[in-house]
Amino acid sequence: MxxxxxxxxxxxxxxxxxxxxxxxxxxxxxxxxxxxxxxxxxxxxxxxxxxxxxxxxxxxxxxxxxxxxxxxxxxxxxxxxxxxxxxxxxGDKGKVLIATVEGDVHDIGKTIVVSIFKANGFDVKDIGRDVPNQKILDEAEKFGADVIGTSALLTTTMVQQKNLEELLRKEGLREKYKTIVGGAPVTQRWAKRIGADAYAQDAGDGVKKLAEIRKD
Amino acid sequence: MGKIRTRLGDGSFIELLEEEIYEDLVDGTQDAAQKGRIPPLSEDELRYLLDLYKSKARVVGVDEGHECCLSYDNMTSKIERAHISVSKFQQLQLFERALGADTLELAHIDYSYKQVKHVVIYDKPNMEQAVLLTIPPMLYGAMPNLGLYTYPDGPCPNPGDLLPQGKFDEAKEAYAQAIELAIKDMIFVGSELYEAGADGINFDTTGAAGDAEFYAALKAAETLKAKYPKMGIEMGMAGEFILGMHGEIEYEGVRLAGLYPHDQVKLAQKAGVTIFGPVVNTGTNESLPWNLARSVTFTKACSEASEIPLHANLGMGVGGVPLNIMPPLDALSRASKAHVELCRLDGL
Known part of the structure; x- marks a missing residue:
């Protein structure tokens, strides 16, 4: 023992x-x-x-x-x-597709999140920065993602997270994926307002939130 | 006992009992003490913060004798952001004569040294005019913004791409290249604007891209101070500790990664910085009492370690102020009073 x-x-x-x-x-x-x-x-x-x-x-x-x-x-x-x-x-905790939204090239935080998620057993595909929402959806389909995570550092680009939620609804895919949002100006209140499934304050919080939404 | 209305760090209202507020204050100061390895606030200081939250006043202010300087970063963008159509000069005059600013800052809307070097030729005559129209010390401000020197915005490889591939040496080399270019731009812009009449220069949001960026700003400050000994140099930080994106960079024999405000200020001082702006991030899922106690704990330690004036950053998402584009006045005024009175700040 x-x-x-x-x-x-x-x-x-x-x-x-x-x-x-x-x-x-x-x-x-x-x-x-x-x-x-x-x-x-x-x-x-x-x-x-x-x-x-x-x-x-x-x-x-x-x-x-x-x-x-x-x-x-x-x-x-x-x-x-x-x-x-x-x-x-x-590594079968779930497939997570991650991107920094269109118009935003800030990806320092995302790099950290990807490392922590992978280390915690999630299968993560990072599709980079400045990614249009349609491409995020296409890549999620190809990857077979369970969760789509987006990051936005700017108040001017965080609106893309809202647009992604709308696009998912329009395409009839909203129930297919869980969504998680993060980034410096992003808050729990924002996540709730746009209809995202979870908000992650940082990488560690993201792991907890992923586990929670995967249980739902 | 009735509940007290306060907020979470995202600005939403919550109601807490007096003892719950006190518990949050204790937890906040302990969190800072543990992370920064600094002393927590005393019981008297925590009771003082509790009284601030118990006060029904919509807005609070400092007691007589605690008045301090008010400086603002990126000043000539703030009124533009509110879509008010006035020129840069009128904005500076508004800050000076209507808003009580004690230092002024001319800035370009694209607020990074890399970008402003291209418009220096236009901002030099603006600076000449601005100093003729106003009385307080006039700074020129921008951000070091090291990220702009790497792909896709700059010529150097992006460490954010290289590190996950395990290319650590290549990432370090990329940082070295970016640092060199950033230092060159900061010295160029600082020199040109100082010679055009600025009293000083502001390195705003320093360290946003981690330790390499903090190093670049320190080296630029050092060079500018040697070149212009009377130049005022303000350095405002980006976050409460220096992110170790490189991890091994040292300045004056001190590893930069992981430094908290009370250690950052010592190096800034050595580099020739004359005003330091510590930053403590607001946690959006925690209450404002928790955030404020935490921020005051870090800032107080920084103030005690500093031999130069401190103008702490209080605003959107920093200094115990909620993460709102327009910070609520109840929260901002409480955070301002607490920081000034408990940390013996020279300015905000």
Missing amino acids: VEKQQLFVEAKNSIVNQNKDKAVDLAKQGLDSGVSGIELLEKGFLPGISEVGELFGSGRLFLPELIVAGQTMEKVVEVINESLVGGEAK
């Missing part, structure tokens, strides 16, 4: 310290000793990526490290996935 607890602590630390090789070794070691992939993720690696998110959010860890931590998590998920019959938990 103590060994198992120690394994979880080391797994968590391997993510926080962005040690890919160590993380993969620990995942294999855990699986070989009979610990389930789900337990390894839930008690070891996921608390690690959660701590990474908190450290980033408080300015104690930086973007390059965040990205490596995310990539480390992806490697671990791959190893665990291989061990699961039928692909239990991991």
Whole structure:
């Protein structure tokens, strides 16, 4: 039992310290000793990526490290996935298509969100910045997205998030996708007003909101 | 006990009991203390903030003896944004003579150093006229806006594209290129406008693109100060901590990523900045008492660390003010009074 607890602590630390090789070794070691992939993720690696998110959010860890931590998590998920019959938990939390809306080229925040979402087991497709709403819909269809996430940094471009909701309704696709909105001027009140399913204040909040709307 | 009407950080009204407001004040100051590794507010200070929210006054003001300077960034865009058709000069005169501004700022509508370098030739005569028409110190302002130097807006590769591909060295090289170009533009514009009569220059929303941008602004300030020792240099920040987009950049041996206002100001001071504008972001899902206690905690620590005047940023989504295009006066006046009186600010 103590060994198992120690394994979880080391797994968590391997993510926080962005040690890919160590993380993969620990995942294999855990699986070989009979610990389930789900337990390894839930008690070891996921608390690690959660701590990474908190450290980033408080300015104690930086973007390059965040990205490596995310990539480390992806490697671990791959190893665990291989061990699961039928692909239990991991990267099948849902497909999320992400874009910065048309007219807006600000994507620093989006880059962070993509890393954190991937690290938390979501299958994410980032289609970039300054993306017209019609293209967002087309790409969502191609990707088979469950959720469409949009980011807008400007008060002048956030209106595109409203336009996207209207386009989804017009195309009869509103019920097919969940939508999540974010960006500096965006608020919960805005999300409610335009009819988006969720608002994310930051990347960490986005993970929680994604989990919530995926349950609905 | 009756409920007290206040707001969330997105501006919507909420009603809280007195003890709930106090709890939010405590949580807010603790959050800042923990993140910034600084002291939380004392019980007396928290009670003072509680009294502000208990007050039924629609608008509050500072007590006698606490008056401070009022400066505004991007001044000559603000009245244009309200679709009022007056010239830049008239806007400056309105701020000076009707709105009580103690410093003035001439600015171009496209408010970035990269963009304004192309119109410097037009803004130089504007500056000459503006200083002849007005009395307070006149700044020229714009944003360092490092993002404009990378794809798709500039010549350098975009680190936001390179980093997710694991191309860390290439991303760092791209930052190095962008920094060089940004410093050059800031020095060029600053020099030209100072020589046209400006009393100083404002680096507004510094650090919006992270540590590389903060570094570029510090280096530009350092060079301008060496070139023009009497030049006033204001530096207003973009967020409460420096985002580590690069992660390893240092200025004067200090790693920039992750610095909070009380550490940012020390470096700004070293670089020759004469007025510093700390920023603390407003959390839209939290109450204003939570946000204000948090903002005052960070700003007070910054004030204590600073040897230069502080003009804190209070407005849309910063300084305990809600994220509304027109910040509500009940919230803005409470935030202003609290910051000035508890943080011993020189200006807003």
